[in-house]
Amino acid sequence: MTDDFGFSTRAIHAGQDADPATGATVVPIYATSTYTQAAPGQHKGYEYSRTGNPTRAALETCLASLEGGERGLAFASGSAATAAVLSILKPGDEVAAAADLYGGTFRLFERVFKPWGLVARYTDPPDAPPSQGGDGGVAGFARIITPATKMVWIETPTNPLLQIIDIAAIAELAHKAGALLAVDNTFASPYLQLPLKLGADLIVHSTTKYLGGHSDVVGGAVIGRKDLLQPIAFYQNAAGGVPGPFDCWLVLRGLKTLAVRMDRHCANARQLATWLTRQPQVRRVYYPGLPDHPGHDVAKKQMTDFGGMISVSLHGGKDAALKLLTRTKLFSLAESLGGVESLIGHPATMTHASIPAEIRQARGIDDGLVRLSVGIEDVGDLQEDLRRALAGE
C-alpha cells in the first residue's frame, strides 16, 4: 500500500492484505511459536515467533505507514520500546530530555541506564520562563546539549503538564550537535502529529494508549528509517521483549478506528477544557488547545488538533484533588490514558510516583494536579460528572 492513500485507508489496509494461506479478510492471530521448515533453512520467511510473526508483521507495517516511516517494530510495552531505543547508546553517551516526561521513562534513564553508564540531562523545571512552552523548549535544550549528547528525547504534548515542544526546532538543534531526535508520540498519535516529517529520527509509542484505544492491551512500538532501526531490530530479537500475536491483533484492530476516535477525543477535550477554565475550584487548566496556553501557537503549527488529555490544578491542593479523584463516576480513577473510556489520575501518586518528590515538585507536578484522559462518551455526561464531583455532590 502506498503512502498516497489517506490516513484512515492506511490504518485499515496497510500491512493487512487478505491472508495468503486462507483468504481471511482480517489478519489472523497467528498463535504459533514456531514454523515448520521443508528442509533446514527452507521456510516461508518465519522461523520462530520471537524473531518474527505474521500478525506482528502486519502491525509493524501498518504503524510504519501511519507514522510515515520506513520500518516499524512492535514491543511488549511502551517501556520495552523506550529501552530498545536507548540500547543503541553506549556508556558515556548523554541523553538530553525534557523535564516533563513520563515517570517510567525517567525511571529507565535514572535507574536502569544510568548505572550502566548513560548520562541523562534534563531541561529546567517548567516554571522557569524559557521552558514554559512559549519557545517550544529550544532555550532549555540549547543549555543542556553537550558534545557527548547522542540523543535528544522528547514527548509532546508532555506528560502530565501538556507542554508543547517545537519538534522541527529541536530536530535542527539535535542534528547540529550530531545527536538523534527521538519523539515519544504517545499523547498525540500519528493522526494528530507526524514527527518524522518534522525532522525527528525515531518515534516511540506506548500502543497501550490511543493506538490500541480500548484499555485492553499493553504494547509499544518504534518507527523510523531502516538503517536506524536495524540495531533496534537486533535488540528486539536478542532481548526478546516482543508482543504476542493476540496483543498485536488488538492494537491492529484499534488502529482501524484511530482517526474517528481521535476526532471525538479532541472535540470532547476542547469543550471540557474551556468549561473547566470557568470553574471556581480550578486554579489552572493545562490544555494546548486553549489560546492562552504558552505552547498554543507551536501546537497549531505541528499538530492537526490538540488531543484528548487535560491536566488541572485545583485551588484546594491535595485535599481537593483527592476529593475530585474519588467522586467522579464516569471518569474512572485509574492509571493509563487514551482509551474510549474517560480516566482520571493523580500524577504525584500514580503515573509520576517514580520521580522523587522534590524533583517532581520542582517540575510543577504538585499534589493538587489532576490528569484527565477524556474519552469518547457523550461530552454532556462527562461535564456533568466533573461538575458534580467538583461541587462535592
Ligand SMILES: Cc1ncc(COP(=O)(O)O)c(C=O)c1O
Ligand atoms: C508518554 C508515555 N510514554 C511511554 C509510556 C510507557 O508505556 P507502557 O506503559 O506501555 O510501558 C507511557 C505510559 O503511561 C506514557 O504515558
